Structures are given as C-alpha cells and as structure tokens.
Amino acid sequence: MDSVEKGAATSVSNPRGRPSRGRPPKLQRNSRGGQGRGVEKPPHLAALILARGGSKGIPLKNIKHLAGVPLIGWVLRAALDSGAFQSVWVSTDHDEIENVAKQFGAQVHRRSSEVSKDSSTSLDAIIEFLNYHNEVDIVGNIQATSPCLHPTDLQKVAEMIREEGYDSVFSVVRRHQFRWSEIQKGVREVTEPLNLNPAKRPRRQDWDGELYENGSFYFAKRHLIEMGYLQGGKMAYYEMRAEHSVDIDVDIDWPIAEQRVLRYGYFGKEKLKEIKLLVCNIDGCLTNGHIYVSGDQKEIISYDVKDAIGISLLKKSGIEVRLISERACSKQTLSSLKLDCKMEVSISDKLAIVDEWRKEMGLCWKEVAYLGNEVSDEECLKRVGLSGAPADACSTAQKAVGYICKCNGGRGAIREFAEHIFLLMEKVNNSCQK
Numbered sequence: 470m471d472s473v474e475k476g477a478a479t480s481v482s483n484p485r486g487r488p489s490r491g492r493p494p495k496l497q498r499n500s501r502g503g504q505g506r507g508v509e510k511p512p513h514l515a516a517l518i519l520a521r522g523g524s525k526g527i528p529l530k531n532i533k534h535l536a537g538v539p540l541i542g543w544v545l546r547a548a549l550d551s552g553a554f555q556s557v558w559v560s561t562d563h564d565e566i567e568n569v570a571k572q573f574g575a576q577v578h579r580r581s582s583e584v585s586k587d588s589s590t591s592l593d594a595i596i597e598f599l600n601y602h603n604e605v606d607i608v609g610n611i612q613a614t615s616p617c618l619h620p621t622d623l624q625k626v627a628e629m630i631r632e633e634g635y636d637s638v639f640s641v642v643r644r645h646q647f648r649w650s651e652i653q654k655g656v657r658e659v660t661e662p663l664n665l666n667p668a669k670r671p672r673r674q675d676w677d678g679e680l681y682e683n684g685s686f687y688f689a690k691r692h693l694i695e696m697g698y699l700q701g702g703k704m705a706y707y708e709m710r711a712e713h714s715v716d717i718d719v720d721i722d723w724p725i726a727e728q729r730v731l732r733y734g735y736f737g738k739e740k741l742k743e744i745k746l747l748v749c750n751i752d753g754c755l756t757n758g759h760i761y762v763s764g765d766q767k768e769i770i771s772y773d774v775k776d777a778i779g780i781s782l783l784k785k786s787g788i789e790v791r792l793i794s795e796r797a798c799s800k801q802t803l804s805s806l807k808l809d810c811k812m813e814v815s816i817s818d819k820l821a822i823v824d825e826w827r828k829e830m831g832l833c834w835k836e837v838a839y840l841g842n843e844v845s846d847e848e849c850l851k852r853v854g855l856s857g858a859p860a861d862a863c864s865t866a867q868k869a870v871g872y873i874c875k876c877n878g879g880r881g882a883i884r885e886f887a888e889h890i891f892l893l894m895e896k897v898n899n900s901c902q903k
Contacts, residue, residue, distance in 0.1 A: 520561045541559065639707070737871075746837045772806060841862070
C-alpha cells in the first residue's frame with residue numbers, strides 16, 4: 470500500500486498580503502472548501518496538466534510515445550480514472566497536444582503566448598487558467614512527465630484537501646542518499662558531510678532516509694494560488710512509492726522510463742488478463758502494404774523476418790496467432806511464408822470473425838489482442854483486451870489503440886507488439902503471485 474505521511478506547516482503573516490521571499494501567509498480556508506456556510510456542493514477540484522509545445526530538451530516531449538502511449542496520456546488516464554476531479558484539463562499552446570488531450574477525454578485550455586514563453590513559470594500558467602475558470606476552487610497541478618502516477622495517489626490527496634482541511638499537498642519520495650557539501654576553489658577546499666556522521670555510517674535499514682519533492686503533483690486551493698503560492702497555508706506532503714516516482718526530463722531517461730512504466734505503470738481500470746489469442750491484420754501489419762506483381766501476374770509480398778520470429782515466440786508461449794484481411798489475398802502466397810497460422814481473407818466484417826474465433830477458443834474479449842492499421846480494424850481494436858497499431862497506421866486506428874509501435878507495418882511491428890505482450894503478461898503473473 471502507498472504510505473502517506475502528513476506534515477503541516479504554518480507561516481508568518483505578510484502584512485501587505487503580497488507574495489514574499491519567505492513563507493507564504495497562513496490563510497483561512499475557503500468557505501467553499503467545506504466550512505462556514507452550511508451544506509453546499511463540494512468544492513470544485515480540477516486536475517490541470519501543463520503541456521507547452523516548446524520543450525527545448527525533447528521536441529513535443531509531452532506527446533512523444535512512451536511504451537506505446539503519448540507521455541501525457543499516462544497521467545490523463547490516471548486523473549480521469551481516479552474519479553477525484555470534477556474536471557480534468559490540459560493547458561497548452563499547441564494543436565497536436567490539444568488533439569491528444571481530447572482523444573483521452575480531457576478538456577483543453579488554450580493558454581496565451583504570455584504564459585507560454587521559456588521564462589514562464591507553472592504558477593503563471595495556473596493563475597491564467599483560474600482567471601478563466603471561476604468555478605474552480607482547488608487545482609491539482611499534475612506533471613505530464615510522471616508516467617507511473619496511479620489513481621489511488623490522486624484519490625488520497627483529494628481526500629486530504631477536501632476532508633482534512635489542508636490548503637496544499639505536494640508529492641515526495643523517500644531517498645536513502647548521503648549528501649556532502651560542494652568543493653569550491655578559493656572558497657571551500659574540502660567537503661563536509663551534510664546528513665551523516667562518517668564515523669557512524671548507518672545501514673540503509675537503520676536509517677529512515679530523507680524526503681524529496683518528486684514533482685509528480687502539487688495541489689493547492691485557489692486563494693493560495695492567487696496570492697502567488699503553490700505550497701503554503703496548512704501544508705502536507707504525500708509520500709509516493711519509489712517505483713512510481715519517475716520524472717522524464719532528458720532523452721537518456723526515456724528507455725529507463727519505458728521499462729519502469731511497463732512494470733509499474735497504470736494501465737486502466739480493468740484488470741489485465743493473460744492473452745491467449747493475437748489477431749493480426751495482414752496488409753500493413755504483417756506486410757508493409759506494398760503488393761508486387763510478377764510478369765505472370767502472380768502476387769508478391771514481403772515481410773520482415775523479425776515479425777516471423779515474433780509470431781514463433783508467441784506460439785511457443787502458448788498464444789494462438791491468426792491472420793485476417795479484408796482484401797482477397799492469395800492464400801497460396803501467404804502459405805509460402807510458412808507461418809503456420811490460421812487465416813481468413815476477403816472479410817468485410819472483421820469483428821464478426823474475431824468474435825467467432827474467440828468463442829471457438831472459449832475466451833473472453835480481455836484474453837484477445839489485436840494488431841491493426843486500418844479503419845476496418847477500429848471496432849476490433851476497441852473491443853479486445855490489448856490493442857496495438859504500427860507506427861504508420863492510419864489515424865483512426867492509432868486513436869483506438871492502447872499501444873502504438875515504434876516500428877512500421879511489415880518492418881518489425883509484430884515482433885515489437887509481441888515483446889509488449891510478454892512484458893504485460895509478466896506484469897499479470899507477478900500480480901497473481903502477490
């Protein structure tokens with residue numbers, strides 16, 4: 470279970486009521502936050518993800534695919550599924566980010582150029598959002614770069630704000646790291662310990678460690694934000710599990726984060742089930758969609774050996790693989806690939822065929838995976854337990870899936886999707902053993 474530690478902090482008053490460099494003033498709680506005016510509707514808690522388009526480190530980092538999902542999609546899924554918010558918003562200045570946010574079900578606030586500069590702060594963007602949304606009483610500012618965030622974290626923090634009267638709550642992680650002072654030539658020539666006695670170095674299990682902000686989220690009430698603070702008043706921290714504390718700032722973090730999110734990320738409300746059947750579209754998934762015709766009018770197609778290996782590995786692990794196409798493919802040509810997979814071609818209703826296969830094998834939809842790339846695959850992709858699309862799939866297919874491959878169709882997409890299935894099945898097996 471996630472551990473929650475609370476530490477309240479009060480602060481000295483600022484007689485002029487303006488932000489100062491010291492601690493923010495201790496403020497009275499908003500009457501809409503649950504005190505002072507009898508029974509009223511609960512305060513409006515809005516999740517707000519700031520996603521500027523002009524990231525200098527990684528271009529359009531917020532929608533770059535991480536483990537097959539746009540980065541911002543991971544936190545949007547957690548926020549929406551938590552049920553803790555009256556509204557979930559993305560503040561952005563970029564059309565592509567807006568489109569992704571809406572695909573995941575979030576509302577969009579188009580931020581102004583004044584708060585979209587490199588020098589703009591998060592607080593600037595949050596205050597602008599509040600200026601346009603008088604209905605909002607509390608803001609949960611969630612960082613798009615925290616893909617291992619889970620709904621339970623957000624639910625508990627919402628309760629701390631609403632029920633326990635905190636004005637601000639922020640996320641922390643516990644670290645067991647010894648700190649030393651920095652050596653500066655001409656100023657400090659030797660280093661000194663900052664949080665340990667070298668003569669009595671504690672063992673990890675004998676030391677509680679220290680709490681560090683991990684940047685996953687900052688919740689604060691409106692009156693606090695309007696005075697220029699995200700942390701202040703009656704404060705508390707929320708301690709996240711170390712494995713859920715992932716922050717992506719530079720490219721080198723990406724492969725590490727992908728492995729972490731596949732193991733510890735949140736994949737949706739419904740529990741993952743073991744995959745027993747993978748259905749793959751032929752044209753554009755198994756092949757690159759190109760068709761060559763020989764001089765004697767015979768159809769020639771190409772495929773990637775990596776994909777053939779991926780199919781073989783799936784079958785060896787007990788997962789049935791079947792192929793489908795709406796086109797009148799040559800079964801003789803496909804048989805020459807020696808993939809040993811059952812296939813159906815010239816299919817106008819793919820969902821009906823997949824449903825027939827599912828029933829034949831005695832499976833529920835959650836035990837079926839589908840890799841598709843065309844509009845005709847959309848219904849299947851939405852229905853199955855695990856869905857994927859190649860990198861060059863049409864936009865309709867990509868919008869319907871839970872995983873978008875880095876590889877194109879006919880160029881390793883099946884092998885990549887197979888690896889994704891294996892990682893998720895490992896997650897399923899680990900959860901069953903707990």
